[in-house]
Amino acid sequence: MARINDHYLKLAGGYLFPEIGRRVRAFQERNPKADLIRLGIGDVVLPIGPSIRAAMHRAIDELGAEETFHGYGPEQGYDFLREAIVQHDFKARGVAVAPDEVFVSDGSKCDSGNIQEIFSSAAHVAVPDPVYPVYVDTNVMAGRTGPAAEDGSYPGITYLPCTEHNHFRPAPPEQPVDLVYLCFPNNPTGAAATRADLERWVAWAKQADAVLLYDAAYERYIRDPALPHSIYEIPGAREVAASIDYYMENARLIRAGMTAAGLRVFGAENAPYAWIATPDGVGSWGLFDRLLHEAHVVCTPGAGFGACGEGYLRLSAFGKRDRIEEAIARVKKTLTG
Amino acid sequence: MARINDHYLKLAGGYLFPEIGRRVRAFQERNPKADLIRLGIGDVVLPIGPSIRAAMHRAIDELGAEETFHGYGPEQGYDFLREAIVQHDFKARGVAVAPDEVFVSDGSKCDSGNIQEIFSSAAHVAVPDPVYPVYVDTNVMAGRTGPAAEDGSYPGITYLPCTEHNHFRPAPPEQPVDLVYLCFPNNPTGAAATRADLERWVAWAKQADAVLLYDAAYERYIRDPALPHSIYEIPGAREVAASIDYYMENARLIRAGMTAAGLRVFGAENAPYAWIATPDGVGSWGLFDRLLHEAHVVCTPGAGFGACGEGYLRLSAFGKRDRIEEAIARVKKTLTG
Numbered sequence: 001m002a003r004i005n006d007h008y009l010k011l012a013g014g015y016l017f018p019e020i021g022r023r024v025r026a027f028q029e030r031n032p033k034a035d036l037i038r039l040g041i042g043d044v045v046l047p048i049g050p051s052i053r054a055a056m057h058r059a060i061d062e063l064g065a066e067e068t069f070h071g072y073g074p075e076q077g078y079d080f081l082r083e084a085i086v087q088h089d090f091k092a093r094g095v096a097v098a099p100d101e102v103f104v105s106d107g108s109k110c111d112s113g114n115i116q117e118i119f120s121s122a123a124h125v126a127v128p129d130p131v132y133p134v135y136v137d138t139n140v141m142a143g144r145t146g147p148a149a150e151d152g153s154y155p156g157i158t159y160l161p162c163t164e165h166n167h168f169r170p171a172p173p174e175q176p177v178d179l180v181y182l183c184f185p186n187n188p189t190g191a192a193a194t195r196a197d198l199e200r201w202v203a204w205a206k207q208a209d210a211v212l213l214y215d216a217a218y219e220r221y222i223r224d225p226a227l228p229h230s231i232y233e234i235p236g237a238r239e240v241a242a243s244i245d246y247y248m249e250n251a252r253l254i255r256a257g258m259t260a261a262g263l264r265v266f267g268a269e270n271a272p273y274a275w276i277a278t279p280d281g282v283g284s285w286g287l288f289d290r291l292l293h294e295a296h297v298v299c300t301p302g303a304g305f306g307a308c309g310e311g312y313l314r315l316s317a318f319g320k321r322d323r324i325e326e327a328i329a330r331v332k333k334t335l336t337g
Numbered sequence: 338m339a340r341i342n343d344h345y346l347k348l349a350g351g352y353l354f355p356e357i358g359r360r361v362r363a364f365q366e367r368n369p370k371a372d373l374i375r376l377g378i379g380d381v382v383l384p385i386g387p388s389i390r391a392a393m394h395r396a397i398d399e400l401g402a403e404e405t406f407h408g409y410g411p412e413q414g415y416d417f418l419r420e421a422i423v424q425h426d427f428k429a430r431g432v433a434v435a436p437d438e439v440f441v442s443d444g445s446k447c448d449s450g451n452i453q454e455i456f457s458s459a460a461h462v463a464v465p466d467p468v469y470p471v472y473v474d475t476n477v478m479a480g481r482t483g484p485a486a487e488d489g490s491y492p493g494i495t496y497l498p499c500t501e502h503n504h505f506r507p508a509p510p511e512q513p514v515d516l517v518y519l520c521f522p523n524n525p526t527g528a529a530a531t532r533a534d535l536e537r538w539v540a541w542a543k544q545a546d547a548v549l550l551y552d553a554a555y556e557r558y559i560r561d562p563a564l565p566h567s568i569y570e571i572p573g574a575r576e577v578a579a580s581i582d583y584y585m586e587n588a589r590l591i592r593a594g595m596t597a598a599g600l601r602v603f604g605a606e607n608a609p610y611a612w613i614a615t616p617d618g619v620g621s622w623g624l625f626d627r628l629l630h631e632a633h634v635v636c637t638p639g640a641g642f643g644a645c646g647e648g649y650l651r652l653s654a655f656g657k658r659d660r661i662e663e664a665i666a667r668v669k670k671t672l673t674g
Contacts, residue, residue, distance in 0.1 A: 002515040002548045003457035043408035053401040057394060064390040071380035071655075107443055114451075117478065120340035121458075141454065178339040211339045318408075 007143045010154075016133055016304030017041060020288075027292055037327040038298040039254075039315045046243055077104025093229065108217060113138040115213060116179070123178035126158035128170055130188055130305030130312070132215075135181040151307050161308050162189055168266060168275065169197050172204035180205070182231075183215040185222060188305050188314040189275040190251075190267015192227050202231065221248060222270045247272050250324045251317035257328030258315070261335045272317040275302070279335075284310055295330040344480045347491075353470055353641030354378060357625075364629055374664040375635040376591075376652045383580055383657075414441025430566065445554060450475040452550060453516070460515035463495035465507055467525055467642030467649070469552075472518040488644050498645050499526055505603060505612065506534050509541035517542070519568070520552040522559060525642050525651040526612040527588075527604015529564050539568065558585060559607045584609050587661045588654035594665030595652070598672045609654040612639070616672075621647055632667040 020040055028034065062068040076082070082099040090097040105111050112134050116125070125139050136157060139145065145156025153159060158177055160170035168191035173180070182201065184193035205212050212231065219229040251268040258265045258276050268274035278287040284301035291297045291313075302312030317324070357377055365371065399405040413419070419436040427434040442448050449471050453462070458480055464472050473494060476482065482493025490496060495514055497507035505528035510517070519538065521530035542549050549568065556566040588605040595602045595613050605611035615624040621638035628634045628650075639649030654661070 002546060003460045005455055005457050008455075041409070045406065045408065047401050047403050047406040048397075050401070053397050056397045060385075060390050060393045060397075064384050064387070066384050069382065069384040071382065072378065106447065110443065110447065118342055118345075120342050121480070123340045143458070209339060 005141065005143075007141050010140050010145070010147050011137060016300070019304070020298070020300065023289070023292065024298055031296075034296045036296050036298055037319070037323050037330070039317075039319055039324075039327055040298045040300045041316065041318075043316075044247075044318050045320050046246060049243060076100070077102065089230070095230070108215075109134065112215065116142055116144075119179055119211075124156070124158065124176065126160055126173050126177040126180045128162050128181070128183070128186070129153075129159035129307055130162060130302055130309030131159075131181070132183060132187050133305070153307055159306065159308070162186075162191070163308060164264075164266070164277075167191060169193055172201060172208070176208060177210055179211045179213060181213045181215065183217070185218040185271030186267070186273075187218065187271075188273055188300065188302065188309065189312075190269070190271035190273040191275075192222060192224070192270035195226070195228050198228055198231050218271055218273075221251075221272050223248060224270055227270055246321070247317045250319060250321065253321075253324055253328060254315050254317060257332060261328075261332040263335070268315075268317065274315040274317070276313045276315060278302075278311050278313060284312060287313055291331060291334065295327070295334040297327045297330055342478065342480075344478050347477050347482070347484050348474060353637070356641070357635070357637065360626070360629065361635055368633075371633045373633050373635055374656070374660050374667070376654075376656060376661075376664055377635045377637045378653065378655075380653075381584075381655050383583060386580060413437070414439065426567070432567070445552075446471065449552065453479055453481075456516055456548075461493070461495065461513065463497055463510050463514040463517045465499050465518070465520070465523070466490075466496040466644055467499060467639055467646030468496075468518070469520060469524050470642070473643075490644055496643065496645070499523070499528070500645060501601075501603070501614070504528060506530055509538060509545070513545060514547055516548050516550060518550045518552065520554070522555040522608030523604070523610075524555065524608075525610055525637065525639065525646070526649075527606070527608035527610040527651075528612075529559060529561070529607035532563070532565050535565055535568050555608050555610075558588075558609050560585060561607055564607055583658070584654045587656060587658065590658075590661055590665060591652050591654060594669060598665075598669040600672070605652075605654065611652040611654070613650045613652060615639075615648050615650060621649060624650055628668060628671065632664070632671040634664045634667055 017040075024036070028036070063070070079099065081104055082102040085102050085104075086097050086099050112132075116123075116138050119125075121143055123144065125144055127135050136154065139157060140148075140154060145154035148154050158173050158175060160173060160180075162168040162170050168186060168189040169184075180201075182193075184191065184197075186192070201212060204210070214231040216230050222229055251272055251274060254274045255265050255268040258274060263279070264277040266275040266277075278284060282290070284303035288299060288301040291299055300314040300316070302309030302314060305314070319327070354377075361373070365373070400407070416436065418441055419439040422439050422441075423434050423436050449469075453460075453475050456462075460481065462476050462481055473491065476494060477485075477491060482491035485491050495510050495512060497510060497517075499505040499507050505523060505526040506521075517538075519530075521528065521534075523529070538549060541547070551568040553567050559566055588609055588611060591611045592602050592605040595611060600616070601614040603612040603614075615621060619627075621640035625636060625638040628636055637651040637653070639646030639651060642651070656664070
């Protein structure tokens with residue numbers, strides 16, 4: 001029998017979003033007419049803007065004409081694009097990055113999965129708790145831990161608790177690790193790192209000979225000009241696109257609405273996610289099920305992101321304005337009667 | 338110090354195409370006016386066709402309008418696409434494949450690299466020799482072998498010799514292996530498998546409890562209606578697009594021209610690659626250098642694909658007609674005076 005990678009079997013707990021999908025489908029089968037509002041997965045709803053569309057149309061026509069057709073591009077990315085990334089994302093904020101330090105990949109989710117292959121299978125990894133599951137699962141598949149404990153945590157991985165107490169901005173680990181995953185603005189808690197936080201992380205990593213993997217996927221959602229956008233950065237003034245503003249107004253509405261509903265809300269100020277404490281004695285999945293069945297609103301249970309996520313829900317700001325308003329009204333009505 | 342994946346160090350021999358790139362750049366620096374013809378990397382030159390362009394323009398407009406915009410697609414691929422693949426690539430040839438057996442990925446090169454992760458790190462892998470380097474290098478990075486021997490082969494990998502004697506269609510291995518990579522029509526030799534070949538492989542794999550990874554990247558180049566396009570297939574009549582015909586006419590010209598130049602030519606009949614034996618006593622890199630320096634034609638030395646590739650060159654049919662004709666004329670002149 002061909003020998004397969006047994007480490008996959010440790011993932012038996014299942015991935016968070018398929019489990020949410022199963023519960024939602026079961027609900028829909030029993031309630032086919034329910035008007036569900038989905039604030040679970042962070043997926044955008046606004047059409048792509050005219051300048052992007054025009055550029056994509058031009059690129060297709062370029063590939064359609066014999067004089068301008070080109071095949072494989074350079075394997076690190078086109079020079080014009082690497083230069084533009086350096087200018088817009090780094091030089092504009094006073095950070096010295098050279099174009100040959102930029103790698104244009106075919107997708108950041110694949111990258112988050114693949115990057116751990118650069119490290120030894122004996123390397124020790126630290127992740128925030130709660131955490132984006134891809135960081136953990138790819139290390140589990142690569143064999144960097146034994147089987148999961150009963151609470152779903154892995155004994156070979158170091159978890160950095162993110163709690164209200166530390167404002168969901170964890171301190172560096174005490175024990176030696178090779179690689180730390182950081183994500184700010186954070187998915188799922190919506191917390192944003194300060195310059196002091198990142199200075200502390202960089203100093204720690206230098207002293208500990210560790211590598212920081214800094215995932216800045218949501219940096220365009222930062223609104224506070226004092227906050228850094230990248231770990232390479234000294235912050236500076238910066239324009240952001242209106243699309244982003246639309247989702248951030250959603251985030252503001254969610255924050256205000258959930259607070260008015262009597263819930264404690266974190267994030268949603270410099271991030272497109274609100275991290276909401278569930279009422280005492282109501283677990284993540286308990287409130288998820290109640291909002292699904294009574295308010296017909298789909299959110300993401302915090303427990304799915306790690307042990308420290310128990311007692312929280314994540315609401316995504318990626319929705320249409322009227323649907324977000326409707327969802328807020330329904331949740332308020334469900335919770336405050 | 339963060340522990341890195343030491344298996345990468347075994348790749349010290351370097352990847353074939355960067356080495357070719359270094360030699361070509363060195364030549365160009367000394368000969369900046371030389372009119373180089375590149376038949377090395379298999380990269381297309383014809384513009385994409387009007388129906389594809391129109392579909393891409395429509396898709397962009399769909400994402401640009403609020404009513405038709407959509408975010409993440411289904412993680413296995415859109416149903417309409419999976420259904421179309423089943424119809425065109427399988428049902429049309431009498432093969433029963435269900436849409437949920439089709440996975441639409443973000444690129445087959447990444448897939449060829451990632452797929453080995455499904456197998457145990459102790460799994461034993463067999464590859465053809467010569468071979469597309471991605472199959473080998475990704476298994477080396479995953480630690481399935483010790484350091485390379487002096488001839489560049491890896492002791493932990495089983496090589497299946499592809500020679501003129503077996504028409505570049507190797508027999509199944511004698512020793513037990515978990516996974517075999519097969520590629521037909523083959524890159525680099527241009528050999529195409531017969532139905533009897535594939536029947537033998539399937540029977541062997543069943544008996545040996547092994548998995549076959551069948552890379553059919555070049556199946557559209559098959560011209561002989563008796564040859565199977567996929568290992569799942571019973572062959573049948575089939576239309577192919579004109580773009581493909583253009584490259585196959587290039588392949589025919591290369592085959593005829595190189596034969597007229599006194600060389601023995603394989604492939605290039607059901608594949609876009611010609612596999613050309615170098616004259617006695619002239620190695621792969623020897624003829625590569627001679628064609629680069631005297632004919633100003635860039636090809637790919639067969640030795641770069643494995644020990645059995647020594648003594649051969651690969652010529653790619655992916656070029657413009659007039660440049661292919663010019664390259665053939667130059668090679669003829671260089672070799673026959």
